Amino acid sequence: xxCVGVRFNHGPKLxxxxxxxxxxxxxxxxxxxxxxxxxxxKVRTAPRAGRPQGEVVRQATPQDLEAASKLRExxxxxxxxxxxxxRRESVPAKLLGCEFTLDGNHLSVHYSxxxxxxxxxxxxxxxxxxxxRVEFLALGPRDQTAYLGxxxxxxxxxxxxxxxxxxxxxxxxxxxxxxxxxxxEKISGPCGRLLCCLQYEHELYQELLAGLPKKNxxxxxxxxxxxxxxxxxxxxxxxxMITEEGSMVTAHKDELRR
Numbered sequence: 001x002x003c004v005g006v007r008f009n010h011g012p013k014l015x016x017x018x019x020x021x022x023x024x025x026x027x028x029x030x031x032x033x034x035x036x037x038x039x040x041x042k043v044r045t046a047p048r049a050g051r052p053q054g055e056v057v058r059q060a061t062p063q064d065l066e067a068a069s070k071l072r073e074x075x076x077x078x079x080x081x082x083x084x085x086x087r088r089e090s091v092p093a094k095l096l097g098c099e100f101t102l103d104g105n106h107l108s109v110h111y112s113x114x115x116x117x118x119x120x121x122x123x124x125x126x127x128x129x130x131x132x133r134v135e136f137l138a139l140g141p142r143d144q145t146a147y148l149g150x151x152x153x154x155x156x157x158x159x160x161x162x163x164x165x166x167x168x169x170x171x172x173x174x175x176x177x178x179x180x181x182x183x184x185e186k187i188s189g190p191c192g193r194l195l196c197c198l199q200y201e202h203e204l205y206q207e208l209l210a211g212l213p214k215k216n217x218x219x220x221x222x223x224x225x226x227x228x229x230x231x232x233x234x235x236x237x238x239x240x241m242i243t244e245e246g247s248m249v250t251a252h253k254d255e256l257r258r
Contacts, residue, residue: 005045016050
């Protein structure tokens with residue numbers, strides 16, 4: 001089925017929505033149906049085949065955009081009221097944000113916590129205050145960073161808050177293969193987890209490492225210099241080895257005996 005990719009304000013992930021008639025224009029605001037109700041989103045892709053999450057109800061009107069702006073202001077007021085309540089009652093959770101659906105009938109409250117926190121006792125009070133049905137949504141460290149947005153170690157906005165669609169499996173082996181220092185501060189993102197970008201070049205590093213000897217292997221060059229490999233330089237395709245005399249030698253892989 002033909003769909004367009006729609007992005008909401010709370011992250012970069014795209015969701016496929018079907019449409020009838022002419023496809024909505026790129027970068028246009030549309031009203032879509034979701035399990036929570038009507039929501040406002042921005043079209044970020046041309047029509048494509050997909051499995052729709054719902055359908056585009058209409059192009060957003062100026063009235064829709066004005067209503068969404070007022071609802072964001074209401075949600076912001078509720079967020080600060082809840083923050084104060086969390087602090088006053090020493091709730092071990094961090095409030096991230098509140099969001100109304102476009103019809104104002106559903107309020108999503110996003111939070112993070114180190115351990116399980118029961119917030120159900122407040123649903124009735126918040127529901128009366130907001131005049132809407134309330135849903136508490138706990139976010140993990142990676143989802144929290146995607147929701148709030150932050151800067152990565154590279155100085156750019158973090159991948160998870162700008163373009164990343166799914167969190168791929170990242171392992172310490174990827175950092176090891178790329179010869180990165182295995183210091184948590186060097187290979188962790190703002191979320192405290194391993195950098196998502198470690199996966200981007202891992203396949204290339206695997207190909208480059210395939211032509212090099214293993215670390216700690218004993219090798220000899222075509223010039224009859226022998227020693228133990230102490231460091232691999234995949235991009236340069238060289239190895240650093242220490243000879244029996246204790247000197248350090250760098251040799252290109254083409255100089256090594258097979």
